[in-house]
Amino acid sequence: xxxxxxxxxxxxxxxxxxxxxxxxxxxxxxxxxxxxxxxxxxxxxxxxxxxxxxxxxxxxxxxxxxxxxxxxxxxxxxxxxxxxxxxxxxxxxxxxxxxxxxxxxxxxxxxxxxxxxxxxxxxxxxxxxxxxxxx
Numbered sequence: 074x075x076x077x078x079x080x081x082x083x084x085x086x087x088x089x090x091x092x093x094x095x096x097x098x099x100x101x102x103x104x105x106x107x108x109x110x111x112x113x114x115x116x117x118x119x120x121x122x123x124x125x126x127x128x129x130x131x132x133x134x135x136x137x138x139x140x141x142x143x144x145x146x147x148x149x150x151x152x153x154x155x156x157x158x159x160x161x162x163x164x165x166x167x168x169x170x171x172x173x174x175x176x177x178x179x180x181x182x183x184x185x186x187x188x189x190x191x192x193x194x195x196x197x198x199x200x201x202x203x204x205x206x207x208x
Contacts, residue, residue, distance in 0.1 A: 074163040080156035080204050081119070081126040085142045085149060089118045089131045092148075096120045096127060108183050115139050117183040128154075128183070152190070154202035160187045163203055167191065179205070 086092040089107060096102045102120040109116045114137030120127040130151060132140035142151055157163045160179045168174060176189035182204065191201040 074166045075158040077156045077158060079125050080154040080202075080206075081128045082150055083128045083130050083152040083154060083200075083202070085139050085146075085151040086129050086131055087143060087148060089116060089129050092129055093118060093120075096129070102127070109133060110183055112180070113138065113182070119183070152200035152202050154188075154204050157203050157205055160189060160203050160205040164189055179203075 093104060097104050097120070102122060105119040105121055105126070107116055107118040111133070114132060114134040116131045116133055118129040118131075120129075130139045132138075132143065134140065139151070164174060164177065164179070168177070173192035173195040174189065175192050179187035179189045182188035184206070187205040189203050191203070193200050
């Protein structure tokens with residue numbers, strides 16, 4: 074598996090509108106836009122930082138994964154995403170190493186990226202996302 078870089082840090086928030094000013098006005102980051110991913114019951118907002126990004130995640134449904142995360146832990150870093158060269162090969166390699174996966178096959182995430190999550194029980198409690206982007 075070839076990890077290319079940290080793609081983004083996912084931060085769970087109760088409201089993107091209420092939190093984005095910190096990232097833009099206080100830190101001076103650019104707002105690259107928001108997107109709703111219906112299948113994941115989430116709206117995302119991206120703020121580029123060099124070759125990586127900050128991703129704010131707001132739930133669109135009370136039973137969505139971000140709503141559950143906020144209920145349990147409150148706002149904060151929800152996951153770290155690593156960009157990989159070939160996500161299918163990475164998942165096969167991790168599976169062969171006995172790593173527990175949430176996603177055995179990639180799904181489509183924000184921006185059309187192929188994404189898959191590793192189970193936090195296999196990563197010392199950290200939700201790790203793998204992503205592959207064509208751009």
